[in-house]
Amino acid sequence: MAGIEAGKTWSRIGAETAPTDSAAAGVWGDLNEVAENVGAGTWPAPKYSQYEYIAGHTFDGSTSSYTFSGIPQTYNSLRLISCDLGQSSSIATPRLQLNGDTGSYYGMCWVGSHGGSITSRFGGYTSSTIYSYDSNEASTPTVREILLDGYTLSSMVSPLQLQFGTCATSGTSNMSANGVSGVLLNGTAAITSLKYFDISGYTFASGSTISMFGFVTP
Amino acid sequence: MMEYIASVQGTGSAATLTFTGIPNTYNSLVMKGVGHTTHTSQDLAKIRFNSDTGYNYVSNRGGRDGTNNYAFQGGGISMAPFAYTPSASLNVGTMLFQLDMNIWSYQKASTRPGCPSFMCQANYRHSDSAQIGFLYSGWYKGDNTVDVTTINLIMTSGNWGSNTKLDLYGRTDS
Numbered sequence: 001m002a003g004i005e006a007g008k009t010w011s012r013i014g015a016e017t018a019p020t021d022s023a024a025a026g027v028w029g030d031l032n033e034v035a036e037n038v039g040a041g042t043w044p045a046p047k048y049s050q051y052e053y054i055a056g057h058t059f060d061g062s063t064s065s066y067t068f069s070g071i072p073q074t075y076n077s078l079r080l081i082s083c084d085l086g087q088s089s090s091i092a093t094p095r096l097q098l099n100g101d102t103g104s105y106y107g108m109c110w111v112g113s114h115g116g117s118i119t120s121r122f123g124g125y126t127s128s129t130i131y132s133y134d135s136n137e138a139s140t141p142t143v144r145e146i147l148l149d150g151y152t153l154s155s156m157v158s159p160l161q162l163q164f165g166t167c168a169t170s171g172t173s174n175m176s177a178n179g180v181s182g183v184l185l186n187g188t189a190a191i192t193s194l195k196y197f198d199i200s201g202y203t204f205a206s207g208s209t210i211s212m213f214g215f216v217t218p
Numbered sequence: 219m220m221e222y223i224a225s226v227q228g229t230g231s232a233a234t235l236t237f238t239g240i241p242n243t244y245n246s247l248v249m250k251g252v253g254h255t256t257h258t259s260q261d262l263a264k265i266r267f268n269s270d271t272g273y274n275y276v277s278n279r280g281g282r283d284g285t286n287n288y289a290f291q292g293g294g295i296s297m298a299p300f301a302y303t304p305s306a307s308l309n310v311g312t313m314l315f316q317l318d319m320n321i322w323s324y325q326k327a328s329t330r331p332g333c334p335s336f337m338c339q340a341n342y343r344h345s346d347s348a349q350i351g352f353l354y355s356g357w358y359k360g361d362n363t364v365d366v367t368t369i370n371l372i373m374t375s376g377n378w379g380s381n382t383k384l385d386l387y388g389r390t391d392s
Binding site: 047048049050076077107108109110111118147148149150153155156157158159160161179180181182183215217218 | 219220221222250251252254281282283284287313314315316317318339341342348349350351353381383385387390
């Protein structure tokens with residue numbers, strides 16, 4: 001793209017006044033001057049908002065839980081994505097716990113369908129975990145998205161959203177789509193840790209993953 | 219990619235929060251955040267476009283409340299519901315609802331055919347024995363010869379609590 005040309009509308013960028021020995025004020029000489037301005041911290045922040053990777057874990061087939069601890073309190077919201085691979089012998093039921101709280105303080109509401117039937121259940125449930133489940137077909141994925149807005153507020157109770165779907169390769173009976181609303185009702189602390197685990201102790205199949213992202217807002 | 223546009227913050231003394239001057243350059247909009255009411259019982263949050271108070275909205279919402287399934291719809295209403303807030307038994311002062319909303323076709327019809335519409339999920343604890351998980355959708359069938367440049371968020375009975383913060387983003391690529 002061409003720079004300043006005769007007759008072309010132009011404007012200054014940034015607040016810096018360029019060296020004035022022999023140049024017009026406000027005109028950037030080269031990219032080094034732009035970099036100098038960025039380095040001085042005077043350059044405007046990026047205007048795009050996006051999810052930034054925080055941490056993740058890939059299961060090796062020998063463990064049944066993973067905990068995100070010390071969750072940074074600097075993001076606007078959190079998003080977790082998991083992809084579990086089913087095991088042929090059992091249906092894993094991955095659960096969530098927040099802030100290490102193992103008491104029966106979790107409220108939950110679940111709506112969805114499984115194998116062609118409505119599975120609206122667990123509404124009003126108070127439990128020691130927030131529920132979900134996996135496909136029971138070997139190497140078949142279950143994908144989960146967990147959203148936490150307002151997780152940094154220490155004076156408010158902040159619900160979370162969980163959506164997940166289970167796949168099937170040999171028919172449709174194991175296919176499902178689900179939405180879960182969950183909340184920890186034991187105080188109003190900010191959420192600093194999240195445990196993802198199977199309550200029956202089934203191990204997550206090798207290659208299963210869970211990742212946490214933080215939403216960055218300028 | 220999402221580009222941050224603006225935020226609105228509750229104060230405890232205003233029943234309406236408003237985004238103004240929304241650019242018409244995005245493919246769609248996203249509103250994210252948390253909210254709560256100052257009302258002493260369950261409250262309903264509603265949305266309007268371009269401050270149009272006419273009966274130009276259509277709404278559908280449904281899901282699970284405790285052990286019951288619910289579905290509601292309304293046509294020709296003056297604003298569209300998008301979230302419930304908790305009842306008094308759960309201490310409305312400390313319980314947030316969580317919101318993730320998509321808004322489509324917010325430009326005038328000659329730019330993007332169809333009427334402005336939204337869909338969102340909003341969750342919260344309803345009572346000592348009931349959690350709510352609802353999906354909401356709504357359409358604005360008013361004047362679509364102009365862009366939507368203003369969005370009004372209205373708490374029906376109380377005011378927006380001071381920990382309410384909703385952020386508006388524009389999608390540049392979807």
